[in-house]
Amino acid sequence: MAQEPSADRRLSTLARHLLPSSPRRTAAAAEAEDIAAGTLESSPTMASQGSSVFAALAQAPEDPILGVTVAYNKDPSPVKVNLGVGAYRTEEGKPLVLNVVRRAEQILLNNPSRVKEYLPITGLAEFNKLSAKLIFGADSPAIHENRVATVQCLSGTGSLRVGGEFLARHYHERTIYIPQPTWGNHPKVFTLSGLTVKSYRYYDPATRGLDFKGLLEDLSSAPSGSIILLHACAHNPTGVDPTIDEWEQIRKLMRSKSLLPFFDSAYQGFASGSLDKDTQSVRMFVADGGELLMAQSYAKNMGLYGERVGALSIVCGSADVAVRVESQLKLVIRPMYSNPPLHGASIVATILRNSEMFNEWTLELKAMADRIISMRQQLFDALKSRGTPGDWSHIIKQIGMFTFTGLNSEQVAFMRQEYHIYMTSDGRISMAGLSARTVPHLADAIHAAVTQLK
Numbered sequence: 001m002a003q004e005p006s007a008d009r010r011l012s013t014l015a016r017h018l019l020p021s022s023p024r025r026t027a028a029a030a031e032a033e034d035i036a037a038g039t040l041e042s043s044p045t046m047a048s049q050g051s052s053v054f055a056a057l058a059q060a061p062e063d064p065i066l067g068v069t070v071a072y073n074k075d076p077s078p079v080k081v082n083l084g085v086g087a088y089r090t091e092e093g094k095p096l097v098l099n100v101v102r103r104a105e106q107i108l109l110n111n112p113s114r115v116k117e118y119l120p121i122t123g124l125a126e127f128n129k130l131s132a133k134l135i136f137g138a139d140s141p142a143i144h145e146n147r148v149a150t151v152q153c154l155s156g157t158g159s160l161r162v163g164g165e166f167l168a169r170h171y172h173e174r175t176i177y178i179p180q181p182t183w184g185n186h187p188k189v190f191t192l193s194g195l196t197v198k199s200y201r202y203y204d205p206a207t208r209g210l211d212f213k214g215l216l217e218d219l220s221s222a223p224s225g226s227i228i229l230l231h232a233c234a235h236n237p238t239g240v241d242p243t244i245d246e247w248e249q250i251r252k253l254m255r256s257k258s259l260l261p262f263f264d265s266a267y268q269g270f271a272s273g274s275l276d277k278d279t280q281s282v283r284m285f286v287a288d289g290g291e292l293l294m295a296q297s298y299a300k301n302m303g304l305y306g307e308r309v310g311a312l313s314i315v316c317g318s319a320d321v322a323v324r325v326e327s328q329l330k331l332v333i334r335p336m337y338s339n340p341p342l343h344g345a346s347i348v349a350t351i352l353r354n355s356e357m358f359n360e361w362t363l364e365l366k367a368m369a370d371r372i373i374s375m376r377q378q379l380f381d382a383l384k385s386r387g388t389p390g391d392w393s394h395i396i397k398q399i400g401m402f403t404f405t406g407l408n409s410e411q412v413a414f415m416r417q418e419y420h421i422y423m424t425s426d427g428r429i430s431m432a433g434l435s436a437r438t439v440p441h442l443a444d445a446i447h448a449a450v451t452q453l454k
């Protein structure tokens, strides 16, 4: 097999070194010399230029969400706008590290007693306690009765995955129902966890609101005991949440049919600006004494995206069950990644344990939520002032990070081509990526798309 000239030279040199001055060659010298001379076939697992044991591998497609950023980064246009990925940006279009996070990091840095030892399999114990309190409320009976098993996981995705694998191993029903549509990673996470994924109706494109009747019908016909994935708030990608009355009906139906709730909370505090308000749905289900799973992420609400901080909590029927559940969660986690990372969880614990820092966090969180809400109003006003055909009131009615615009994939492609605006092909835009400077450009693009491509 052909070698690069430099590799050839290296092998020849090696052969010369190994070659004794006596006429008898050692086996290693003989092999090295033969490879250099090209007279010995390299082993089938030896990759060289133009050949690989993976040569038949097909090119995998980009992730439908993260791939938007890949395409955006390649675009040289100065007017380009990335509304694909759900990450908060400032008015200047820059990523934001919260001030309170910087302070927490400084405190950690200044503490000479901190070490870098492994965390336990279940993560930082204090972080787990504080996370359960944050989502279920400090006065939650489930916490006081020690019925909650919480493990630190790799952000929301890791929490969903560990929860999924736990259910696949230990729960009698293997089917999980996810809303249609939902976050694009849900089906993959749960399928690879070993569950069967089905969907329930959630969104009505005609009203750009909740298909409540369809939702109730589909949950009613799900087999008893099925797992139901629920977005705790700020449903992604639609921005459409049930009202409190609707949640109550969902809860009653699910409990009457023994459907197991698996909540995904990626946006606590991001929807309304209030940490407590955004967990109302979850707390209603905990208050009735029933069991549930909760995947919690600090990516958005603390801006800790890349630190991968999250938690999986399983609310159990009794303290005794919670202890055994935790022991089994350890068996899921250990062969997956052994134990979770230390830094992000330490930041969260530093902030949550200190009331002054906690208050500062809530103010910064509210400021992010308010900026997103104001972007909704600005975009709505800009479309109205252009007389853009259609009813755009869903932009101000929907909540959370995203607006499900209703633009079709052709219109999305047009806006990318002509206006360098990047979003997922389902027409979802991240409101957190917009600013007063970019709203007019987006409104022009939407106007052109809906008037030129009907």
Ligand SMILES: Cc1ncc(COP(=O)(O)O)c(C=O)c1O
Pocket (backbone or CB within 6 Å): 086, 154, 155, 156, 157, 158, 183, 231, 236, 264, 265, 266, 297, 298, 299, 305, 310
């Ligand atoms: C609904 C939903 N769940 C979970 C996640 C997971 O995010 P992460 O793993 O970054 O916490 C996201 C992120 O976009 C999401 O939108």
